[in-house]
Amino acid sequence: MSKLTNQNREEILRVENLKQHFKLGGGRKKAIIKAVDDISFTIYKGEVFSLVGESGCGKTTTGRTIIKLYEATGGEVYFNGVRIIADYKKYKKQHNELMKEFKAAKAKGLSEAELEEWNGKINESLEALRSARRDRNFEKQVSEESLETLKNLEQTDEYKQLVAKYKELDDENLAIIEESKNEIEFVKNELETIDPNNKDLVNEKKKQLRAFTKKLKNAERQLKLNKRHFNLDVKTLAYDIRYSNKILMRRMQMIFQDPIASLNPRMIIKEIVAEGLRINGVKNERQIEERVNEALKKVKLLPEHASRYPHEFSGGQRQRIGIARALVVKPSFIIADEPISNLDVSIRAQVINLLNDLRKEMGITILFIAHDLSVVKYFTDRLAVMYFGKIVEMGDKDKIFDNPLHPYTKSLLAAIPQPDPYYESKRGKTLKYDPIAEHDYSKELPTLREVEEGHFVLCNTEEFNRYKASLK
Amino acid sequence: MKEKVLEVKNLTISFRTPNGLVRAVRDVSFDLYKGETFAIVGESGSGKSVTNRAIMGILARNGIIDGGEILYRNQDLTKLSEANFHEIRGKKIGMIFQDPLSSLNPTMKIGKQITEAMLVNGDRMKNRIKDLYHIEYHDYLNKLQEIRLEKQRLINESANIKLDENLTLKEKTEKINKIKAEVKENIAELKKDLPELKTKYLESKKRATAQVKQEKEELIKENKATLQALNDKLKAKKLDLKEAKDEHSYQAAKEEVHKITKEIKDAKEQLKRKFKVTKKEAYEKAIQIMKEVNIPDPEKRFHQYPFQFSGGMRQRVVIAIALMADPEILICDEPTTALDVTIQGQILDLIKQIKKERDLSVIFITHDLGVVANMADRIAVMYAGKIVEYGTSEEIFYNSKHPYTWALLSSVPDLETKDKLLSIPGTPPDMLFPPKGDAFAERNEFALKIDFEEHPPFFKVSDTHYAATWLLHENAPKVEMPKIISDRIARFKQRSVGEQVDESK
Numbered sequence: 001m002s003k004l005t006n007q008n009r010e011e012i013l014r015v016e017n018l019k020q021h022f023k024l025g026g027g028r029k030k031a032i033i034k035a036v037d038d039i040s041f042t043i044y045k046g047e048v049f050s051l052v053g054e055s056g057c058g059k060t061t062t063g064r065t066i067i068k069l070y071e072a073t074g075g076e077v078y079f080n081g082v083r084i085i086a087d088y089k090k091y092k093k094q095h096n097e098l099m100k101e102f103k104a105a106k107a108k109g110l111s112e113a114e115l116e117e118w119n120g121k122i123n124e125s126l127e128a129l130r131s132a133r134r135d136r137n138f139e140k141q142v143s144e145e146s147l148e149t150l151k152n153l154e155q156t157d158e159y160k161q162l163v164a165k166y167k168e169l170d171d172e173n174l175a176i177i178e179e180s181k182n183e184i185e186f187v188k189n190e191l192e193t194i195d196p197n198n199k200d201l202v203n204e205k206k207k208q209l210r211a212f213t214k215k216l217k218n219a220e221r222q223l224k225l226n227k228r229h230f231n232l233d234v235k236t237l238a239y240d241i242r243y244s245n246k247i248l249m250r251r252m253q254m255i256f257q258d259p260i261a262s263l264n265p266r267m268i269i270k271e272i273v274a275e276g277l278r279i280n281g282v283k284n285e286r287q288i289e290e291r292v293n294e295a296l297k298k299v300k301l302l303p304e305h306a307s308r309y310p311h312e313f314s315g316g317q318r319q320r321i322g323i324a325r326a327l328v329v330k331p332s333f334i335i336a337d338e339p340i341s342n343l344d345v346s347i348r349a350q351v352i353n354l355l356n357d358l359r360k361e362m363g364i365t366i367l368f369i370a371h372d373l374s375v376v377k378y379f380t381d382r383l384a385v386m387y388f389g390k391i392v393e394m395g396d397k398d399k400i401f402d403n404p405l406h407p408y409t410k411s412l413l414a415a416i417p418q419p420d421p422y423y424e425s426k427r428g429k430t431l432k433y434d435p436i437a438e439h440d441y442s443k444e445l446p447t448l449r450e451v452e453e454g455h456f457v458l459c460n461t462e463e464f465n466r467y468k469a470s471l472k
Numbered sequence: 473m474k475e476k477v478l479e480v481k482n483l484t485i486s487f488r489t490p491n492g493l494v495r496a497v498r499d500v501s502f503d504l505y506k507g508e509t510f511a512i513v514g515e516s517g518s519g520k521s522v523t524n525r526a527i528m529g530i531l532a533r534n535g536i537i538d539g540g541e542i543l544y545r546n547q548d549l550t551k552l553s554e555a556n557f558h559e560i561r562g563k564k565i566g567m568i569f570q571d572p573l574s575s576l577n578p579t580m581k582i583g584k585q586i587t588e589a590m591l592v593n594g595d596r597m598k599n600r601i602k603d604l605y606h607i608e609y610h611d612y613l614n615k616l617q618e619i620r621l622e623k624q625r626l627i628n629e630s631a632n633i634k635l636d637e638n639l640t641l642k643e644k645t646e647k648i649n650k651i652k653a654e655v656k657e658n659i660a661e662l663k664k665d666l667p668e669l670k671t672k673y674l675e676s677k678k679r680a681t682a683q684v685k686q687e688k689e690e691l692i693k694e695n696k697a698t699l700q701a702l703n704d705k706l707k708a709k710k711l712d713l714k715e716a717k718d719e720h721s722y723q724a725a726k727e728e729v730h731k732i733t734k735e736i737k738d739a740k741e742q743l744k745r746k747f748k749v750t751k752k753e754a755y756e757k758a759i760q761i762m763k764e765v766n767i768p769d770p771e772k773r774f775h776q777y778p779f780q781f782s783g784g785m786r787q788r789v790v791i792a793i794a795l796m797a798d799p800e801i802l803i804c805d806e807p808t809t810a811l812d813v814t815i816q817g818q819i820l821d822l823i824k825q826i827k828k829e830r831d832l833s834v835i836f837i838t839h840d841l842g843v844v845a846n847m848a849d850r851i852a853v854m855y856a857g858k859i860v861e862y863g864t865s866e867e868i869f870y871n872s873k874h875p876y877t878w879a880l881l882s883s884v885p886d887l888e889t890k891d892k893l894l895s896i897p898g899t900p901p902d903m904l905f906p907p908k909g910d911a912f913a914e915r916n917e918f919a920l921k922i923d924f925e926e927h928p929p930f931f932k933v934s935d936t937h938y939a940a941t942w943l944l945h946e947n948a949p950k951v952e953m954p955k956i957i958s959d960r961i962a963r964f965k966q967r968s969v970g971e972q973v974d975e976s977k
Contacts, residue, residue, distance in 0.1 A: 055783065055812045314899050315516075345839045346515045349883035349895035356892075371812040374842075378885035378893075401887065415817035417842040418886055420964040421865040424846040426971070432818070
């Protein structure tokens, strides 16, 4: 596996032998669909990684499994170095095998030293099994460390920051209160000295008095409100610390394909965008509004759009709302599931440009799932081509587009329509990929091999040599 | 010059909605020649689908054709009655829809859906009767349609007068009354001929029915003789079978009997086929067409349901349905938008192939200019219900003149694009209130002052290439097309030159 990772770059997501099988039917008609079958890849920080393939090849399923919309059948996924999907079955199988061996050895008789050694091995395997079981319910886990910090919540930096922020606000309000109190006192004293028959002056002074009282009350109310907001923010902070695993998962967000179907038609935009925040334990309404407006601004929508319903927007705007919904929880990794294939050509550019800007400004890493190769070429750094649940070719964009090796990649590249009538008239029929005619895997099954640096192809030894020769 | 198949002249269509009239198509004209592919390109809401629905005669109820003509074989389709349209829709002009999943019935087997139209219209005797009296019948129907159109005119014009803000109430009623009187007079005039036409048509119908009945009897009589002969033969052979002595002669006789029973069956089938389209006949044709559209294993697929097909296969079925009636014109309404790249290539190849084999004329609607480069002979770009530029495929791709065409071309990356894509700012105009000048002016960075005041006429670029933009006026400032497109064209030219050099070597 180490071959697939580049040591020089910081990785953000690592997928190892991911499998996603669906069961179909029952009884005699029972079948298993291998939507994703044993794929591995790594995504580095700040890059755009694309999954390409025809519909039904499992690229969307991969995205959904990574973000845990489906429960993975097998394989492990590491996000920011933390295991978010654990392969419990694999460890269980390993452990059972070990126990079998141990029993066999025990029957033959073991010396004291050997027994010790076996014990160590078994304990190790049990520990791995336990941690895998824990990681199955990864999000609900609360670590002892975080409980410890919760006890000493008041010592944490975040808490101190919050206190400082609210103290500033309180100081402001207190100053205002002090000032208005003094003013009121002053005006009251003045009123007593003025001749009561001078009505104009009296009225004016009374007016002043009213204004100052209002100011005072306002400041007092703000003071109270701030206290409440402070408590809510502390609650959010405590939630963040307690459910640190959940918060890690929310660094990963998804943008869906269909901008009409993915927005609830009965919710206003503000609620749609804020939903993620509420689920993640943010309770302070003021903070929610600020962050929603910030997210809308980032996708170039106006704050006044927040009170409208999805049907009032055009297709491109709707897709941008979908992006804002993902951005509001400040993700570091976004899975974009064919975000432009349902849009008109003229608005596709809007969304692509927006994603490009976000990537540059916020340093977001993107897993881009698409079938339109010209967009992929424009947008990504590295890509993997999928065919029927398997990755057939993976590598840097330039290497794959310049030297496609796998026949399926070649057929995909040949099918890209180009805005050039002369070229199109020259082009013959589109290549059709026929796996049975192309490969002979009767002797040796194919594996993913590195043909040149950063360029992997699914092939067996014979093909590997052929591909290698073709590169020179 | 090639033969003109379809001619659209100054077509204007609007939709009546609670908020007012939506002007979906405004003054669109184009010709379609035999054996060519004509592509209409534009973003959603530009009126390209509405135009083609009008050609098919399947506009929504609230759609009104305000003016213009659609001429097919010297018949104006906009004035045709529904009964007459049945002769054209599907049979002469076929259509392929965008979403193959929603245009197929999920509860019906594919085979039934392909053969349905053929079987429903399959009564050959009835069709023959119709053929015999159809001239008189259509005269009568057309007269009725004229009266209906006259009534419609009254409704439309009075609605327009009511909306006119410059008139006082009195003037309005006066005008409406005047039109009412006019229409009344016209209708009375038209109705005069009606009884005569009706008796004519009924008489001719009676005559035709009698004639066909006689023909039918003759046919049956003829067949009876042959069937009788075959039956006698069968009886004789069956006797042989009974009297057979050894195994060998028994087998021979049995074979003979089988042969004759088959012959009888065939003869009966032949007779039936003269009266109507039999299921067997429809099945044979369906299998042949399914083979033509490259559906593998058609005999098995014939008995399957739509959900058992993949997206590309479903689209092939839809094409097969359209081809069953041997149409002359095929309208493809975004046939590949719901499909992915490889399948899209295959479907485009298929459409190209059947177009060549059958010498079809194709109208191809899409929003993706990249798709069209492969298919179209001529291209029209539509925006806000108007054609803004049209020309041959090469002219549109290499030498486009209208800023909207530029915008469409530059908003998609090709394989070499590295610059930032140019997206079109803003949204298309609200067609409830169509803009006064050029509809694209508000989103156009090259817009001139006159663009906001007056709609540009078509300026001639070459004999086949016209564009509606003031930039082509002799007094307009010179504007170059965006760099992203000119770069791309230069690159393509270099590539094609390189290829030619390679070939000459």
